[in-house]
Every structure is written in C-alpha cells, then in structure tokens.
Amino acid sequence: MQITRWRDERLRAHRLTAPARDVTAAAAHLLAVQSQDFTAGRWALALRTRGDVRLRDVDAAFDRGELVRAWTMRGTLHTVPAQDLGWVLEVTAARQRQQAASRQRQLGIDDDMIAAAVVALTPRLREGGLTRSEVFTVLEGIGIDPSGQRGIHLLFELTIAGVVVQGPVAARDGITREQRFVLVEEHIRAHTRPEDPLAELFVRYIEGHGPAGVADFAWWSGLTLGQSREALQRAAGRVTEIEEGVFAGASRPRRAAKAPTVYALGAFDEYYISYADRTVACAPAHLAAVGPGKNGMVRATVVERGRVIGCWTHAAAAHTTEPELFEEPEDPEAVAAALARFAAFIA
Secondary structure, three states: OHHHHHHHHHHHHOOOOOOEOOHHHHHHHHOOEEOOOHHHHHHHHHHOEOOOOOHHHHHHHHHOOOEEEEEEEOOEEEEEEHHHHHHHHHHHHHHHHHHHHHHHHHOOOOHHHHHHHHHHHHHHHOOOOEOHHHHHHHHHHOOOOOOOOHHHHHHHHHHHOOOEEEEEEOOOOOOOOOEEEEEHHHHOOOOOOOOOHHHHHHHHHHHHHOOEOHHHHHHHHOOOHHHHHHHHHHOOOOEEEEEOOEEEEOOOOOOOOOOOOEEEEOOOOHHHHOOOOOOOOOOHHHHHHHOOOOOOOOOEEEEEOOEEEEEEOOOOOHHHOOOEEOOOOOOHHHHHHHHHHHHHHHO
8 A cells, every 4th residue: 555655665764663873863864854843852852763763862962062952944044964954054044034024023133233133242152152041141141132033034044044953962961951042163173065946845855754755845845836946956866756747765764673563753753744744654533633733832642654654642651651542552662661761852
C-alpha cells in the first residue's frame, strides 16, 4: 500500500529508523529542525542519533559551535548546522523580511532603530553573548522598548541579516530552555556555500523529508510556489521522482537492523509538521487534536510504524503522565519504552 511505503521511507529519511552517528550529523541531514520549543528541538536530534543520547550531549554541540538556532524559515526558530546558516538565509531571508514588514512597521522598527541596536549590542555580545532578557536590558538602555514583540522582532531582523545567532546554551539548574545570542562573525568559524543555494535547499529537504513534493517544500521553506518550482527545476538530476510530482533522495540512509516501532516525537517534530499535507502520518480525524490549533501549537505525538496514534507531554514529569492515545497500540510495551527513552534523555 502506497501510504505504508511512504511512511517507511519518511521514517528512514528523517533518520528515525536510520539514526545518524552523532547529533551534528543528524542536524546536517535534516538541515533545519523546527525548534521554537527548545527542549523538543533537542529531543528531535537525540531521536535521530545512535546510542543513548542525553540532553547534555546535544547542548555540548551548541556550546562547541557546531549547531545554532535561528529564524531560518517561516519566521520560525530552527536548529541548523552552524556552517549552513549563511547560505540558508541567503535563500530565505528576503521572503521572511517581506512577511514580517507589516508587523515591523506597526512596531516602529526602521533602519535607524536597527542600526542603533547593532551599535549598542555589538560590544556587549563580544563579551560571551547575552540572553534574551539581557539583550532587552541593553535595548531599554538606549530608549528602545522591547515589549509588545518589538525586542523579538529586532532580534529576528538581526538574525536574518546575519548579525546575531543563538549559540551556547545558558547555564541553569535543571532543563535549560535558553541560549545566549552571539555575533555570527565571531561564533561561526567556518561557512559553506553550495554552488546553487536554492537548488541545494530543495535537495536537502527531499533527502531529509522525502517522499515529498513541491507544495510540501514550499510550506516547509516558506518560499512561494513559483520559487519552489524553480528550486525543483534547478535541482533536476539530484533527486529521484518516485511518482508523478513526488520525490525522494537519490540515496537513502541505511535502516537500522533493530529500529523501534514506536517513537515519542516532540512538539512540532519535523516528521509531522514539515508537509503541506500531513495525512500520510496522521489520520484526518486526529489532525485537529495534534494541531496546529488556534494558538499555533503542535503537540508531541506517539507514532507507531509511522502513524500518529496519540499525543503526550514532554514536560519534565512526562514519564509519569499517561499519553492520550487515539487508538490501541499494537505494542503497548513499545509505547512505554518510547516514553522512557525521553525520561532518560532529560535525566
């Protein structure tokens, strides 16, 4: 059955049944991992990596400068390999700026305000970076009110302009949910740039998410359908058309011999969120329960053999909270093991 085959292929492309050697390699394969929920974004990488990966292992990759978090597409925070940030923003920044322009005008954000923020923040960011609240304190010191999303939109603008990025994880007791903003020119030591960034974005999406089509890529990237069709044309020969209008990577990662049948995916996980049509992974009757809802949230899901069979919470006490299952699992013990894996991750 086609839908079963697609699920199997996507589980493999997403590195769920074919985990990568380390979290940086997992991030490189998917290229951009949705991470506005920082805990969920880090869990997404752990799930796609061999062995018993802990939260501290993912945080170490951020601290080493291998991974960064930035508004790379759709005005949404994603985790990306540091070396790929520049060329990804080269493709997506203009579209994001266009979509944010009206809101920024409402907030009074103009070139003069942006320039003043850069002048005030740059010397402070050279001292090891600043948390978001510390950035806002600096802005207040030069007469910029960061409330009402003004501060966030300024940080967004400075990020897509290639000035700042979220790098090292802020030291805190327990589960840290915050990073320090740092200067791109100081923090990112090496940059790569493919010959054709637009084509590369399409190829990397398909390799990490296929089977998928142009409409799926357009939703994920935030680019227009016209830009997305152009991306496909320029990527010709680098992806495989497995059905009319449906593409997969020219090569696929090797499936692990003993891959789990059940995964406890985090909120906004790429396996669910990164498609225009999510019914391959989730039955239409359950889409509203998973999201996005009116608040924009997408819940953490329990996925068995590629199908969403329920939701769960990845709050700190998740391992003591019963999942909300839409249907009986084939293997209840595998569900328990998937949730226990997250408990071990945050321990």
